Amino acid sequence: AQSVTQLGSHVSVSEGALVLLRCNYSSSVPPYLFWYVQYPNQGLQLLLKYTSAATLVKGINGFEAEFKKSETSFHLTKPSAHMSDAAEYFCAVRNTGNQFYFGTGTSLTVIP
């Protein structure tokens, strides 16, 4: 069965500092992996996705993620945090039955 684990339910960074949000997956087949962002009282917005092409995936708003099969990880990074990045971030894996399984989320706080 597929699942994702997000380490750290809350992450705080200073404005301008590196953002690193961790996601590890469990999948019996090559996974499709996604990162979504959710702002308060809104739906989820796709940041980026991995679909077995390039292992380094670039997304919107300066975010990127690297697929590492040996570590079963798909961590999300951004070189320099902006105040507008404060939100909830979800990692998700899609199975062959078209079902998405979301991690428990990481709340990012950006300190001015």
Add this chain to the structure above:
Amino acid sequence: DAMVIQNPRYQVTQFGKPVTLSCSQTLNHNVMYWYQQKSSQAPKLLFHYYDKDFNNEADTPDNFQSRRPNTSFCFLDIRSPGLGDAAMYLCATSKDGDEQYFGPGTRLTVT
């Protein structure tokens, strides 16, 4: 712009009073999903339609039903809402199960 629309954005219902939440999309996607999201938790998949085929998650209570009269619309019916059903309900669409596009959600309050 193509999008996923949910109405209403906020819904208040009484304990036990049936309620229907609406989702429509202009993306012409063939898959539509309903998720329940409680405060500070991940979205939990309730069910999805792949074209006309309904797929219910094993742990979705019978109290939750869904209808998809056409490609563009999907409804979530809660037959007898309990206090524990208060949550944000998210509709999402995808083309053939690829990345999902989410609506803004409907926040349901049960009094």
